[in-house]
Amino acid sequence: MNGTIVLKMLLLVGALNTVSLASTADQLVVVVHKDNPINELTRSQLIDLYMGKYVAFPDGRRAQPIDIDNDSKLKEQFYLELVGMPLNRVNAYWSRVRFSGNARPPIQQGNQQAALQFLATTDSAITYIFASNITDDVKVVYQFDE
Template identity: 35%
Template sequence: MLILCSGCWSLMLARPLHAADFVVVVHNDNRSAITQQLLMQLYLKKTAAFADGKAATLLHLPRSSAEHQQFCLELLNLTAHQYQSYWSRLVFTGNASNLQFANANSILQQVQQNPAAIAYLPADTALSGVRQLGFLRNGQWQESPVTH
């Protein structure tokens, strides 16, 4: 017979402590909308362009960061190691270039300067000079309203 304390149920039903929310950002001039499917295709290099046909440059948080590992799990259903192996095969076959990793501040600077850039950042990142496309929460994409 299994006996659970009343507080145990809330622990079992609560969101995992390591779960994170992410915002996806692009350059201020980028007016593309994005779906979860397109976001997945971009990060798996199944497409190299936004919905409007303009090229996309992917930016990543550091490979060893908990945020990168969680993003891979939530969006791609892959561990960070599996994602790196997948990407390495793309590089080896000439279908992609090496992944570039940076911290949140340098990613913000790169997105501000590069109209093709797209990046994910922890939801609590102070955003400036970029446009938020939407956010990923518990593996579900929510698009931000498009502002002109």
């Protein structure tokens, strides 16, 4: 009987570790080009960049935010975690701002790989991806809490 309980506990611990690893791999992170001098951004700074208030990193260098256009689940998760707004409200916000001519929305890329390719050749670019897609060409500057 004790052997069965121990085996069940080991299986449970293994299952929990697998769930933990899977959720870490799907954690949302914000990345920049590996040579970008910025090492960390605050949530407030990200909001300013992604909502068009600022067009530069804190050091004054131009910033080019990238949105993942064809993955609405990822984009929705990003904006919910960043500003607490569903995608339809973010889109409505950008429609108003674009009409006023005061700011430009982030550049659209079709998927995470396209965004990473753009970022690899553009040191001013910044984007969000799942942690499982981090490459040697990028540097994580912000991690969302799980």
